[in-house]
Amino acid sequence: MRLLRLLAVLPFLAACGSDDPSGPVAPVAPLGVQAAPTGTSTVRVTFPSTTGINTYNIERAEGAAGTFAQVGTAAAPATPGTVTYDDTGLKVQTLYRYRVLAVRGGVASAPSGETSATTLAFGTFSRSITGDITANTTLYADTAYTLAGFIHVVAPATLTIQPGTIIKGNEQSALFVLRGAKINAVGRADAPIVMTSSKAVGQRRAGDWGGLIIIGNATINKTGANPRLDGSGTDGTAVVSGRNYEILYGGGTNDADDSGELRYVRVEFAGFAPRANEELNSFTFAGVGSGTRLSYLQAVYGLDDAFEWFGGSVNATNLVSYETGDDHFDMSEGYRGKLQFLIGMQSGTVNINPLPGQNVATDPQGIENDGCDGAGCNNGFDSNPLTVPVVANFTLIGTGDINAGAGSAGGIGMLLRRGSGGYYVNGVVARWPRAAMSVRDQATYNRGGAVATPDLATADLALRNIAVLESANAFESGTGRFSFDVAGNALVATAGTTASLFTAYPSAITNTTPVASFDWTPAASAAIATGGLATFTGKLATAAGTVVSGTAYRGAAAPGGAKWWQGWTTYAQR
């Protein structure tokens, strides 16, 4: 106790020392300092200035017990008035204490009295977005936005979304970023941007709202007729702000086109079908070019595909899909991007939005890739450019039960058809009830050179170094189906259970399963910790370029590596 008293006296002594009349006199500490939150990461500090003060030092401490440190200075105005200081980069919904020191002639005053402010929670305020976005616009994290209709970001506008921003939609809504417009949605692992159902937690279902759609200016292989985006156009062809007018996405010319950036973005409970059998996807990328940056994206409980690419050449990394009504990853119409670190996990059939026409697909799969199909394919399944994506380090987990949500015609881990090519390496394909892989038709088999072991030097299609387990068949069999040589392509049937491969994988997945119960890091000594294709060669190396590189392991996570899905992903069924 004695020691404490002594310490308490010490500053006093120092202050007496500086009262030395030979030196400048310390100014009086400011009075009336106020602090108020202005957002989820900003606080505004205000106080009146007094004559003769040069600058003010603003100090901040986090929480009730944190220590003060100077965070900035504010110049005193020429004539006394209110000084304003905006503190930024703060944590969401956190208490901060502030005090201010006045400085005159290099001598600082004693600190002012303390004041405190708590930054706003995400979505503290609410606002509706009622019309198309035609000028540069920012969405702020302190506001929960509701999409009142089919909202289009129209060229040349850029939509900027702050980390942590929440956007909600109902059945007749979706967010479109049209050709020439940009979206700049860069969240953080601790503050992902969330686009979700407007319904209350517990009432949410797959198909509650449309989804996020980006239309770029990259090429697609449908050139015969300009295709209309599925689900668009229920309000006709005339462009009317906020209505579901028709979107055509063909005719793009710039494969390096830039539609902006998505980072740490979740899309939940999307996939509504505005028109019969034309569901929107959680994430739709139609003709999106490689100038666009996509990383750390999660689709949760959508009604149609989690991620779908219609042509284009955009790359993406770190994609997660937990539960969806159709396919987890769907690429077609000449998609040529490079994807690395993908997780797709399905445990059963999603609960559907009860509005007319909504239903799960008859054929949900893990990956479903098409070359070209239907109208506009000038060369049928061989239309150019071919669908040749690079898909590396993927983990695709199915329901494991033909009776549970396989769809009566689905349940295949990787379905490649209608002339689709692509390089699929270092994957884990587990628990697919009908087959782990399917080479559905001759045109697709031809992509690999129509041989059981495609030559990486020449083939447009190759499946290499994939761990296959708990699936009924490695390849779908039947008339007209093809398969690759299992050993020659290192498509290794792995013993053991799916649960044994990973650090954590729940034995039963329910509505209340916490997201933390998924840890995709290979379990100690799991087979997938090794066995990867570490060095790419031939056309695979050319296609992968510097964007995707080989790994010694298989699956979406490195042994002992960063758990990149943690913190920003979620698991929810309602």
Add this chain to the structure above:
Amino acid sequence: MNRFPRRRTGVFVFVVAFLTFGSALGAQAKPGRIVGRILDANTGQGLPDVGVQVVGTTLGSMSGVDGRYALTNIPAGTVTIQVRRLGFQPKTVTGIMLEADKTLEQNITMESATITLAAQVVTANAERGSVNEALDAQRIATGVVNAITAEQISRSPDSDAAQAVQRVSGVTVQGGRYVFVRGLGERYTTAQLNGTRIPSPEPEKKVVPLDLFPSGLLQTITTQKTFTPDLQGDFSGGQVDIKTREFPARRSMTYSLTLGANSAAVGSDVRRAFSVGGEGLALVSGDRGIPTLLKAFSDQGFPTLNDGDKRLMVSSMRNAWSSQLAAGMPNGSASLSIGGNDPVFGRRIGYLVSGTYSATQDVRTDQVRALANRGSQPGETIEFNRFEGSTGNQGVLWGGIANFSTLIGGHTRLLVNNTFNRTSDNEARTERGNFESEGVDVTIDKNQYVERSVRSNQFGAEHQFGEKHRADWFVTSSAVTRDEPDRSEFISIIEPGTSGGESLRWLSTGNGGAVRTFGKLQESSTEARANYQYSFSAAGRQHSLKVGGLFRATDRDASTFSYSISAPRATQAERALTPEQIFDGRFANRPNFWEVVALSQGGNYDATDRLGAGFAMMELGLSDRIRFIGGARYETDEVTLNAQSTLGSPVRVNNIWTDLLPSAAFNVKLSEFQTLRLSLSKTLARPEYRELSPVASRDVLNADDVQGNPDLQRTQIVNADLRWEWYPSESEVFSIGVFGKTFDNPIERVYRATGSANRTIVYVNADEATNYGLEIEARKNLGAFASVLQPFVVFSNVTFMQSEIRLGTQQLAATNANRRMVGQAPYVVNAGLTYSSRSGNTSATLLYNRTGERIDAAGDQPLPDMVLLPRDMVDLSLRLPLIRSLSMRLDARNVLDAPYEISQGTVTRDYYRQGRIFQMGLQWRP
């Protein structure tokens, strides 16, 4: 509102009426009667105020309205009559053989006096002889007209109007029911019954399926190919006017009975849909109606269902999904009609009451359907989603007419025409094939039941005031219904069986594995029209002026709702049960088993249409040989449509279209037997109600969706026709004509550009289209070559045509921008050979029909168009007397069993055979 009991009453009235008239048979005077019409040989119109006298007696009469006359109490024997009228050349008809107690019909034509001055004397045989009413109608008509008459119909094996009308030059019939004139789509063909538009019982179309009308009830079917202002303005390809039979001159009754067989049905097992009883009378739709829970679900705007709701809904559906194989049934029909001209309360009433019933077994065998994809080589098409199967259909058609007319004074003729028809089709289709997208082989069971009815009640009068004034007016009320209660589809995946073979497992996820659809359409229409004609002579020639007006109000109400039943959590073992096991209630208490989803293809719409029109036209004799017919019609039409798709916001369409439609025609009489016709006109085509409604519909999983377009505009058409006709003798004709049309904003059925595998057909206004062609018609009596060939007549009509459509910048369309118009055939050939014995009692007819390849639907790029391939149709008919008033007929239809085929590139999109039909009939006219 239940309208059916009232219809039953209607039938009852027919029967009572029939019995009443039947029992009135008996009292007849000794002398005979002569009745008929006096016609202007130039214009074909009835001539009133003509003095008709029996030469050598004081017996005489004046012709009345429409040129009708009757001479009563004429002593039997050989009679000569003379007709006289101012401005016309008198004519004497000799050698009329009148039997005691009989009525004889004698029509007489009169020439304008300026042509020749000498009186004409002709024999009754020459005057009547084989006067072919159809040719006559054609010869004297103002415009380009083709007609077939009851006589021709009875010589053909045709059993309904749709079959009969395809004997007409330039006419094609699609699907056995829809008529195309000059190979233009049914959109450009309108149908009328006794001069009044018939509302359509088809939800997608405006045209009436002509197979609703049994041929026994038909007097003539006229196709009018050029427009005159007194016709309705939505006319472009042609107008088909069905006239129900007029009353015979003397009382007659006809009973007929036919029995037949389809070679593909009788002796084989065919698909038979389930029955709830009563399908045989086409009166069961109430028993197959939508379950109340499903209806409430739609009516209440699709509230969120709880699990119990879904279970109750599934339990409330009739458990009928599959069809059975059963022995094919024979075809049969019976009809009776009575007609005459008898006094009732001292007034002569002409009447015809007739009823008919037929039951048919139709089959489609070797049925194939598939979709086409573009191959990797230019022009290559690749087949996918191929299905093979068969269809069995049991059709019922019954109906009747009751027409009455009477003369009031000499100047007014009152008419009442009533028609009612009802049909049902109970169809079962089963097929096996592959879903390329899902990568599975499947079976599809589809059952469909459709009931249609058409009712028309017309009341009107024709007035003749002196020689110059003529007026007529008609009020018509009509209604159609189309009920499609409880269509079902059930899809099973074919999987390898556990012990070899295969097993069927229900496609229990998604929106197509089990679907029930309920459709209903009601339309009613009231039309009032009146015309006035003033005839006058000037410069020694006949002229006329005609004005008239029309008002029509049409109201339609249509709805279709589809429900998908799925069980996404059904196990493999449960999915392997038969459909009737799955739905037998065993899962009625299983929580979270059923999903009931209203399909978004569906919804309802109502339409009101108010049309007002007026016209003025004149017919001028420019010279003795040249007549000008011209004028204009003004039409204003307001169409209001409210549509509500199952999913989506309500849409309201309100269009007011006002048009002035001028026309001009010249008829040049090159000689007594040669006519040259030139005509120019402007007409229009309005979108069908369904085409304006954005409600989507779909047939079966993976089939095309069809959706309307509320932005559609009407089509404006300019028509030009030139035709030369030569009538070498009364039963012979040779004509050659050319025609051309330009269409502004024609409506086309096209595939919508889409990114999905899901294809949608939409309607768009193309920029413009042109259509031009050549028509040749010939009918020749072979007696000219050898006298033994006198009873033989060969005839043929051939139409060649070309069209080009320019879609323009249609964002919606994914089809070739420049091509032929949909539905337009490059040629239509009809040919035939008939034999008639001198008495006319025995006759035989051989008919051939072929229609050139036509676009059924424009292909979505880069696929080629879907084309309906030509089909060689050969029909044979033989009619011969047995004893006394009993005659027999033997018919063979579709003798070559020509397949129906639609192809797209190398892919067969649709293919089936319908079998040969042989039938035998007896007809008794006591």
